[in-house]
Amino acid sequence: MEEKPRERVTQPDVRKAAMRLIGRVKPVHLTIVLILVVGTFMSVGNKEFLSLYNIDTILSFGAILLIAALGQMFAILIGGIDLSVGGTISLISVMFVFLVHSVGYWAYPICLATGLVLGYINGVILTRVKIPSFIATLGTGGIITSLAYVVSPRPISAASDDYGYFAVVNGSVWGVSNVFIIGLVTFVCILAFLRFSRAGRNIYFVGSNIKMAWMSGTDIAETRNVAFMLCGLCAAMVGIIISGVRYGGDPVVGTSYVLNSVAAVVVGGTALTGGTGGVVSVLFGTLFLSLLDNGMNVVGIDQYFQQALLGVMIILGVAVTFDRTKTPVIK
């Protein structure tokens, strides 16, 4: 029993080394590989894909999705989901156009505050009325979308006199567009919030083990409210940016952001069960989706097939990056 044959010993050693290597790979690494694969494929399809102009387009579009996804990340980190972001984005986009016309720059803080309030309402429905966030935000999402229609039943354009107020969004600094800068700043702020503040840490603990967090004296209701308020705030920012870029609002513009924001978070490797993942994963998840979205247009894939391909890539992306070790049972 003591003398084991040599071949027998070495074979598991190779397997062990391989396992150790696989164990060290994080979901976000796989997302990066996906980005490189898709990026290579697209640039072979059309050389213009990597042109400076197109990269700027990808990053600007990506920055908008990034902000929406970072907001969604808060809801998912605490183990919930926010399906009302689409409604909030739509409402803010039309509200902003009206407000700019009547109160000028005050439109910015008023819209951001509205986002916070809407998020707070979601939080309260979850924590006080005790309805799961999936249902709660499905309901509020419907209400907010209707509100957007009440404000303006069809797309509206801003009066050309008001264009000056939109410069905050549309301008650029040394050739870098403001949208990109806003996305970057939001990213850094949220990174710092999660990393350096008590409230940020609480979000992880509540998402990871709510019972443990409660028994350790964490204010569960406050933590959840903060998460949903930040999600609402991010949605409001996206609404403002969309208005700014288009010089107009649209009561249905937010719809696509509901699933795209969830997809960006999940493709980055964050589990929907909460407590894992972070801003970096979301950044790469967003980059992947924006590359794909832009690339399909650049390469010239039929508009009618784009949704299908996007769906396939999301499933494929999650299949590769989803961290199954954290979720024993898939529901």
Added chain:
Amino acid sequence: METTISRTQTVVLAAEGITRRFPGVTALDHVSLEIRSNEILGLVGENGAGKSVLTKILIGIYQADEGRIWLNGNEVVMNGTSDAIQKGIGAVFQEGSLIPNLSVTENLFLCHEADFLQYGVLSKRRMAAEARRLLLPMNIDIDVDAPVASLSAAAKQMVEIARVLWLSEKYGASNPVVILDEPTTVLNDSERDTLFDILNKLKRRASIVFISHRLQEVLENCDRIVVLKDGQNVTDMPTAGLQISEVEKLLVGHDFSGDRFRENEQLAPNEPVTLKIEQMGKAGAFEPVSFDVHEGEIISLVGLVGSGKEELCRCIAGLDQYDTGSVTIDGTRPRKGSSRAAVLGGIGHVPIERREEGLALNLSVADNINYLVLDKLKWAGLISSRLEKEHARRWVAECLVKTPSIGSACAGLSGGNQQKVILSKWLSSGVRLLILDHPTRGIDIGAKDEVYRLIRKFAKSGIAMIIMCDTLEEDIGLANRLLVMRERRLIGEIDASPGHKPSPQELIKLVV
């Protein structure tokens, strides 16, 4: 009587030279196990000794890398649990595998409903009748149509055992083998006695493998004992005449000192009162009680399940509301029914459900240890990662937490080390009163000793503690004072300072 049985015993199931490797660890190293007909075999070992892996290999959940399995003299390969049960081998796991919202009957015959088809439809009447027949020898009085969620832990186990027996009967196994993985941890004393009565009856037509941490009950109820240590066989011997200390020695690999609870390190408590409970009561849970806990004092609450001690502790920790009276900690009264107020007031709680309530499993050791003191680890208003690391490293060293690194997720640690992480979290937070709910449950003997060491050390530093233990010996050994609860009342107080320790026999008379 015993000897006549053993003479006719044959080997039913034998595992020979079983080796199973996992990345980075050899869980089983040429382990052998023989299960004979009509016996209860005790399988013991510390956490990580390989008991569960061996069980899973026997019922086909894992495949062995090396080694062979023999059933009634023929070599077999187990391809999963359904294959194993067709060969008459089934297991009942601690966490249970019943579906809570289905009825007892539905659970018993899950996936085998086709046996009860009559004219192409399911005969619920026949199913219920068969369920009653199966549960009859189990000595439990339950409604077979009730959902499993409404049953007690003991009844659930009986249903699972009945299912294993029914399936092996169905497949015509002559001597089924039932493996019970730590069945008694979720049972109270009377339920446990019932379980053993039934197992002893079952022995006439089946073999039982009994896995447990509690050596006492293994020695009392098993015919033979197999000890595993670090994935290897240590011994295989009859239990008749065997002493606990002998087995403990085999388990740990060295002699266990007589002073297992470190009684010589016990100190008299300080004068100041840390926790004052005055006329605290909760209708339906416990009658009003009053007592003090002094600085550095360890109070043990003794009583059966249902005596009200668990509810009392939950109320002190702010996890439940109480109706009357008050809790005073260091002169202040935290708002009742608020765990946050209790924690801020200096009351900590180490829960019995370590994984579910004690830890954020996917977060790191450092995150978990630092959680309560994050505000103190700030530099210029921001949490400093340098201070965080320093703090976590200091407490990992202080509490001897064995972890690959402070950045490793808590999910990967053994039970004992998880418990040490929870203790570090509370102790580093400057807690004044710590409630320890079965602090050594499910952890191995070596780790128990380290938990005792920590309890002594922090009692010395002035932290008051209320403990509830797995065994009366542990209660007596650790405590300065014992408070006895029975039928929701505090019925007595017993001094347990060193030299005045009562015997478990004296205590048990009060408890039941």
